[in-house]
Amino acid sequence: MSESLAVGNLQAWYGGSKxxxxxxxxxxxxxxxxxxGRNGAGKTTTLKSIMGLLxxxxxxxxxxxxxxxxxxxxxIARKGIAFxxxxxxxxxxxxxxxxxxxxxxxAAGGMTVAQILxxxxxxxxxxxxxxxxxxxxxxxxxxxxxxxxxxxxILLLDEPxxxxxxxxxxxxxxxxxxxxxxxxxxxxxxxxxGFAAGLADRHYxxxxxxxxEEIPGAEFEGRxxxxxxxxxx
Amino acid sequence: xxxxxGVPSAVLYGQLLxxxxxxxxxxxxxxxxxxxxxxxxxVNFAHGAQYMMGAMGAWLLMNYxxxxxxxxxILAPLIVGAISxxxxxxxxxxxxxxxxxxxxxLTFGLALMVQGAFSNWFGSSGQPYSIPQALMGGxxxxxxxxxxYRAWVIAASVVICLGTWYVIxxxxxGAYLRAATENPMLVQAFGIRVPRMITLTYGAGVGxxxxxxxxxxxxxxxxxxxxxxLLIVVFAVVVIGGMGSIMGAIVTGFLVGVIEGLTKAxxxxxxxxxxxxxxxxxxxxxxxxxxxxKLEAAQGQPQSSLSATAPSTLTQTLIFLALACCLAAAPLVxxxxxMMKAMIFALFACAFNLVAGxxxxxxFGHSMFLGSAGYVCGHAAKIWGLPPEFAILAGTAxxxxxxxxxxxxxxxxxxxxxxxVTLAFAQMVYFVALQARFTGGEDGLQAVxxxxxxxxxxxxxPANLYGFVLVIFLGGFFLIMxxxxxxxxxxxxxxxxxxxxAQSLGFETARYKLVAFVLSAALAGxxxxxxxxxxxxxxxxxxxxxxxxxxxxxTFLGGxxxxxxxxxxxxxxxxxxxxxxxxxxxxxxxxxxxxxxxVLAFRRGIVGELIEFWHRLHRTPPAKPAVLHNVAVAPQx
Numbered sequence: 001m002s003e004s005l006a007v008g009n010l011q012a013w014y015g016g017s018k019x020x021x022x023x024x025x026x027x028x029x030x031x032x033x034x035x036x037g038r039n040g041a042g043k044t045t046t047l048k049s050i051m052g053l054l055x056x057x058x059x060x061x062x063x064x065x066x067x068x069x070x071x072x073x074x075x076i077a078r079k080g081i082a083f084x085x086x087x088x089x090x091x092x093x094x095x096x097x098x099x100x101x102x103x104x105x106x107a108a109g110g111m112t113v114a115q116i117l118x119x120x121x122x123x124x125x126x127x128x129x130x131x132x133x134x135x136x137x138x139x140x141x142x143x144x145x146x147x148x149x150x151x152x153x154i155l156l157l158d159e160p161x162x163x164x165x166x167x168x169x170x171x172x173x174x175x176x177x178x179x180x181x182x183x184x185x186x187x188x189x190x191x192x193x194g195f196a197a198g199l200a201d202r203h204y205x206x207x208x209x210x211x212x213e214e215i216p217g218a219e220f221e222g223r224x225x226x227x228x229x230x231x232x233x
Numbered sequence: 234x235x236x237x238x239g240v241p242s243a244v245l246y247g248q249l250l251x252x253x254x255x256x257x258x259x260x261x262x263x264x265x266x267x268x269x270x271x272x273x274x275x276v277n278f279a280h281g282a283q284y285m286m287g288a289m290g291a292w293l294l295m296n297y298x299x300x301x302x303x304x305x306x307i308l309a310p311l312i313v314g315a316i317s318x319x320x321x322x323x324x325x326x327x328x329x330x331x332x333x334x335x336x337x338x339l340t341f342g343l344a345l346m347v348q349g350a351f352s353n354w355f356g357s358s359g360q361p362y363s364i365p366q367a368l369m370g371g372x373x374x375x376x377x378x379x380x381x382y383r384a385w386v387i388a389a390s391v392v393i394c395l396g397t398w399y400v401i402x403x404x405x406x407g408a409y410l411r412a413a414t415e416n417p418m419l420v421q422a423f424g425i426r427v428p429r430m431i432t433l434t435y436g437a438g439v440g441x442x443x444x445x446x447x448x449x450x451x452x453x454x455x456x457x458x459x460x461x462x463l464l465i466v467v468f469a470v471v472v473i474g475g476m477g478s479i480m481g482a483i484v485t486g487f488l489v490g491v492i493e494g495l496t497k498a499x500x501x502x503x504x505x506x507x508x509x510x511x512x513x514x515x516x517x518x519x520x521x522x523x524x525x526x527k528l529e530a531a532q533g534q535p536q537s538s539l540s541a542t543a544p545s546t547l548t549q550t551l552i553f554l555a556l557a558c559c560l561a562a563a564p565l566v567x568x569x570x571x572m573m574k575a576m577i578f579a580l581f582a583c584a585f586n587l588v589a590g591x592x593x594x595x596x597f598g599h600s601m602f603l604g605s606a607g608y609v610c611g612h613a614a615k616i617w618g619l620p621p622e623f624a625i626l627a628g629t630a631x632x633x634x635x636x637x638x639x640x641x642x643x644x645x646x647x648x649x650x651x652x653x654v655t656l657a658f659a660q661m662v663y664f665v666a667l668q669a670r671f672t673g674g675e676d677g678l679q680a681v682x683x684x685x686x687x688x689x690x691x692x693x694x695p696a697n698l699y700g701f702v703l704v705i706f707l708g709g710f711f712l713i714m715x716x717x718x719x720x721x722x723x724x725x726x727x728x729x730x731x732x733x734x735a736q737s738l739g740f741e742t743a744r745y746k747l748v749a750f751v752l753s754a755a756l757a758g759x760x761x762x763x764x765x766x767x768x769x770x771x772x773x774x775x776x777x778x779x780x781x782x783x784x785x786x787x788t789f790l791g792g793x794x795x796x797x798x799x800x801x802x803x804x805x806x807x808x809x810x811x812x813x814x815x816x817x818x819x820x821x822x823x824x825x826x827x828x829x830x831x832v833l834a835f836r837r838g839i840v841g842e843l844i845e846f847w848h849r850l851h852r853t854p855p856a857k858p859a860v861l862h863n864v865a866v867a868p869q870x
Contacts, residue, residue, distance in 0.1 A: 051422045077424030090421045093411040101405070102412055103423035150423075 002064075004029040005050075005081075005154060006129040009108045010059035011209075012013045012049040019045045019171040022059065026155070032176065035053075037206035038231060041188040044086055046206070047156045052076050052186075063154070070162045078106045082147035086158040086189075088139045093148035096123060097133040099142055103150045110151030119175065120145050144175065154185045169195060181224040193231065204218045206232045240290070245498045246377040252494020253487065254383055254452060257390035258284075260486025262467045263443040263474065264397055265438040267482040271414040272434045275325060275336030281464030282344040283439045285457060285680055286313045287352060287446025292362050292455045297688045302365035302451070309447045314440030326428070327833065333649045335832050338789065341782065342828025344461070349821030351457035357818075372830025386448050393444065394483045401479050401674050410434065412726065465660045465778060468653040469512045475525020485523060501761050509661035513642050516654065517568020520645040520650065532866040549714060549796075556800075559708050569699050575807040576706040577764045582787040582799030583713050584756035589785075590794030591717055592749045594644070597652040597781050598659030599757055601639070604776025605662055606758030608631040611678040611771035612671055621684045621692055623761040625705075633751055635662070640750035644743055647732070656778060663776045677772030681765055698767065706761050714796060716752070719742030725749050779821075786824055789831050792838025 005027040012020040016041050017023045020042050027033045049057045052073035052177040058129060061068045063079055077083070082103070093100055099122060100113065100123070106108075117124045120141040126134060138159055147155060161169045169192070176199055180186060196203065205213040215223050235242045235594025263282060269277045269498055277283075278750035290309035294300040300308065318344065328336050364382045371380035413420045413427050421427045446460070453459060466489075480688050489508055497504040498713060514521040539672050577847030581603055589595045610628030613619040619627065639658045666672045673679070716722050728735040735742050767772045772820045774780065785805065806824075815819050835842050 053418050053422060068603050072426075073421040077422055083419075085419055085422075089416060091412045091415050093415060094408055098408045102408055102420075104425060106424055114554045157733045204815070 002029050003027075003062075004031075005187065006062040007050070008060040008062070009099070010046065010057065010061065012045055012054045012057040014045075017171070019054075019209055020049060020057075022194060023211055024207070024212070025211050026189050027185055029182070029185050029203045030183055032188060032199050034188045034200040034203045035206050036190060036231060037192060039191075040090070041206040042209040043206050044158055047060050047083065047187070047189055050080075050081065050156060065167060068204050069114050077150075077152070080107050080152045081152055081156060082152035083146055083153045083161065084143045084155065084157045086162060086170075088136075088143040088203050090131040090134070090139045090142055092130065093170055095127070096129050096134065096142060097105075097127045098130055098165075100127075100146045100149065103146055105149070105151050107151035107153070111148045111195070116145040118167065119148070119178070137171070139163050140164060141175075142171060144172075147180075153183070154187070155179070155231055156187050156189075156192045158189045159189065160188070160190060160211055161195050173199060183197060186208065193227065240498050242678040243377055245495075247489065248494040248498040250379070250383060250494070251497070252490045252492070253387050254490070256389050256487035256490020256495060258463065259467055259470045259490055260394050260483045260487075261266075261390050262442055262463070263446075263470045263482040264394055264443040264468065264745055265445075266471055267395070267399070267479060268410075268441075269435055270476050272410065272431050272742050273325065273336070274327065274333050275328065275340065275436070277435075278337050278464070278521040279344040279347065279463075279709070280340075280349040280439070280442050280467070281460030281804050283313055283317065283460070284449070284463065285351070285460035285464050286347065287443030288362070288445075288450040288453075288455045288459060289355070289457065290443065291450045292360055294361065302447075303556065303808020305450075306444070306447050309604070310440040310443040312449065313443035313446075316430055317439035318436040318852060319360020319431050324829070324833065326432075328430075331836075334652070337649055337652060337835070338693075338785070338828055339832040341785075342825040342832065343550075344464075345782065345828065346456050346822050347513045347825075348461060349485065349818050349825060352818045355457060359456040359459075362450040364451040367670030378808060382451055386452060388450060389446070390605065393441070395484075397441070398479050398483065423442065428516040434613050452698035462776075465656055466508055469657040469660075471507045471522075472650060472653055473508075473515045473522060474514050478523075478524040481522070481524025484517065504596070505668075506661045509657050512654070512657055514644045516645050523724050526619050546718065549718070552797075553707075553711065556710075557703075559694050560703055560706070561746055563714060564699055569805065571771065571811055572641040573702045573767050575804045576702055577760050577767065578784075578807050579788065579800045579803035580706050580709045580763075581760040582754045582784050582791070582803045583710055585784045586788050586793060586795075586799040587716065588746075588753040589612045589757070590798075591722060591729065592725050593747060593748065594647065594746060595628045595652050595785070596643075596655040596750075596753075596776070597785070597840065598639070598655030598662075599753075599784050600658040600756040600778060601662035601781035602632040602636060602757035603764070603780060604666060604759035604771075604773075605635055606761035606769035607765040607775050608678065610671050610762035611681040611765040614684060614766065615678060615681050616671075620688060621686050621701075621766050624684075627761065628762030628765065632761065633755035634710040636758075637747070640747050640754065644746045646751065656781065659776070659778060659781055663773070663778070668772060672771070672773075672790065675718055675773065677770060678765070679770055681768065681769045684691050684768055692766065694779040698758070702767060709759055710800070714758065717796065721745070721748075740807060783824070786828060789838055790827055792840035792842070792844075795838065795840040795844065798838050798840035802838065805839075807842060 003026050007023055007025050008074050010020055010023040011018065023046055035046060037224070045054065048054055051106070052071060057069065059069060063081065066079065068076055068079065094102065100116065105218070108122050123141060123145060124140065131142065144160065160172050164172070176186060176188070183198055184220060187194065188200065201217050202216065203215045203220065204211045205215065211224065213230065237245050251653060265281055266277055268304055269275060286307045290312060291302065291305035294305045296310060309529050311776035324339060325336065328339060336467045344630060358658055367381040369384050371378055403408055409420065409425055409430060413425070413430060431867065450596040470489050471482070473489065474481045489511065490512060493504055493507060560572070560576065585596065585599050609631040610624045613627045614624035639655065643651055643654045643658065667674060683698065686692055686701060688696050719752060724745055728740065732742050761775060764775070787802035787806045788799045789802070790805060791800065792798025809823065810820060813823065831838065837845055
């Protein structure tokens with residue numbers, strides 16, 4: 001399998017304070033990879049700095065060999081990376097339909113609205129509601145749905161299970177499995193280790209802005225000791 | 234002839250039509266302001282000047298190139314919009330992460346520059362612009378005569394407003410705009426070029442103002458200052474409507490125009506002030522505005538304090554004594570008239586700094602305290618024959634009371650809204666001063682007697698007068714110095730840092746703000762009263778909004794939130810006025826330029842930058858950043 005996204009020695013700053021101290025990891029085409037770690041370890045920051053949303057970043061972010069470290073945020077999305085932010089980022093002043101259609105197409109082959117609505121049938125009835133009037137779970141589906149529309153093949157998902165009921169979490173899990181089977185490449189940030197364990201091909205443990213350990217999905221159960229010490233489970 | 238409530242129906246319909254015309258311009262301008270504010274977090278103070286540029290542009294095209302109305306309707310907005318795009322790229326872009334007030338100050342400076350330059354080139358008197366051939370004449374509707382051009386203006390503005398509303402609320406482009414207003418970073422992450430969108434939005438908003446200007450050219454006289462007063466009314470409209478909603482801006486614009494028209498028909502004396510009265514009522518009942526819902530958004534984010542750290546009490550006292558000695562000895566080398574004027578303005582600026590620097594309530598209406606105190610003091614001394622000490626006391630008390638009433642209403646809002654509200658109230662006071670009999674209207678109160686202080690000291694003697702001004706200035710300055718260092722001053726700074734946090738500590742923040750505002754108003758009134766005695770004149774200049782701009786300039790140039798900054802700034806600005814008087818209107822341009830430079834290059838002001846330099850020299854970090862800081866980006870994981 002080829003390396004789709006390769007991040008090397010990534011450093012990033014919020015204003016004057018340095019948050020990432022050299023992240024190294026990679027995601028291969030078609031893989032689901034998670035970043036695990038405690039609060040404040042730098043997981044969300046990693047996703048944001050891949051998208052170019054931080055004040056300053058350095059190191060290397062290569063997408064199929066293309067260097068993106070100096071690219072502007074709006075160019076990064078156009079290379080085929082889609083971002084689903086923490087807390088979903090649904091726009092209150094837009095209807096569900098407008099939210100769904102907001103991200104511009106970046107490549108051919110994105111899902112049609114009909115396909116997205118088949119994937120998330122709950123949204124069908126609510127297309128004309130205000131975006132933030134949806135329940136948390138529906139908002140999460142909307143946030144996922146709108147990036148599937150764009151044709152991007154790499155999805156960065158930031159805590160899609162945050163604050164959701166277990167039944168919804170299971171549904172999100174099934175969706176991610178389905179997306180993987182459709183050939184999407186997924187980088188997932190999670191606090192919910194149980195959720196991540198069932199999904200991912202590989203896990204990276206992040207601490208203090210660095211990757212400290214890589215755990216293949218198959219070894220996850222056997223390495224619970226190491227996980228406990230890192231994540232304080 | 235039929236009458237309605239005692240007013241001839243023809244008059245009533247005529248005034249309603251005029252009200253609708255005014256309302257059309259209010260609507261188009263407040264719409265542009267709302268769109269620009271939504272995208273850029275900048276209150277575009279240059280909006281009035283850009284409206285004027287549209288009208289002047291049409292006039293220039295007609296007179297110099299022979300290009301007529303219909304082409305001007307397209308060309309002028311394009312040209313003015315293109316200029317504004319250059320301004321956005323070169324200047325405004327640097328301010329997005331800073332406090333909203335900087336955007337307001339920068340655009341205010343730009344407005345001064347543009348208006349000053351146009352006044353120089355074309356004179357400040359109005360130029361006629363004729364109605365295009367096709368729209369001459371009018372039709373009789375049976376109950377009134379409707380001039381074609383007026384009907385066209387109303388129809389065109391309704392179409393423009395609804396068109397803008399449609400684009401923003403119903404199209405894909407509008408969805409991008411609304412999304413970028415909420416969360417520009419995320420919209421960028423979807424691959425949309427938000428910076429370019431912001432630039433174009435500014436261009437479009439300004440183009441809308443210029444288009445309104447072209448439409449206005451045949452209705453009003455075309456003059457360099459036609460936008461300045463209009464903009465203040467538009468600010469009041471914005472406060473009444475709330476900036477959250479596009480439709481709200483349109484409806485409020487027309488509504489305010491109609492209310493004005495009705496007032497003109499039934500009670501013409503109040504027609505210029507009714508807008509501001511409506512604003513006061515709305516502030517009482519619905520502080521967020523009729524269509525505003527998000528008060529938090531309007532209140533601005535918590536910000537780091539403006540104020541620099543103060544030196545120890547001993548150093549302060551020593552500096553104060555040295556200052557007193559210098560000022561006392563100054564007439565030996567400097568023209569005393571200049572010194573007195575500078576000291577009066579320094580007191581005014583220090584009073585302003587008390588709320589703007591330490592309370593972070595940047596008032597755009599402090600001229601009302603200076604001016605109204607001057608009028609009352611002048612009136613008391615001249616007509617009632619009171620001795621100067623009582624006349625000054627009366628002036629100061631008036632300013633304090635005015636400060637109490639306006640402050641009580643204004644502190645319901647903060648940040649840029651506070652600035653707009655105070656500006657609107659000051660404009661109301663200006664109109665009262667213009668119309669009331671006891672102020673002498675355009676002539677002002679002249680030959681105010683200086684009199685005998687305490688019945689003993691003859692203030693007509695230059696040395697006595699100088700000593701008197703010196704004592705008043707030093708007294709006021711000392712009071713401010715002690716206030717700032719007192720527990721009250723600390724609470725005020727805490728509130729300006731983070732209002733909600735100060736509240737959670739148990740402080741009644743509104744009361745602190747009000748006390749500070751009243752004190753500041755009273756001290757400004759003291760300066761105004763003294764000014765009336767010294768210059769023997771109370772005039773409209775002192776209540777005009779440009780005076781509020783001047784005190785803002787002095788304070789920002791010297792260093793807002795520093796003790797001595799306003800003093801330094803006042804001396805520099807007064808010196809500039811004295812020595813650059815030969816340049817006439819160009820002084821306004823220079824003022825504007827200084828505003829722009831201050832905002833772009835040295836936001837701490839002269840004294841603030843010196844303090845910073847001193848700290849760097851001694852490698853002691855200042856305890857707090859002495860500048861309105863970036864909107865804090867909370868580090869997330």
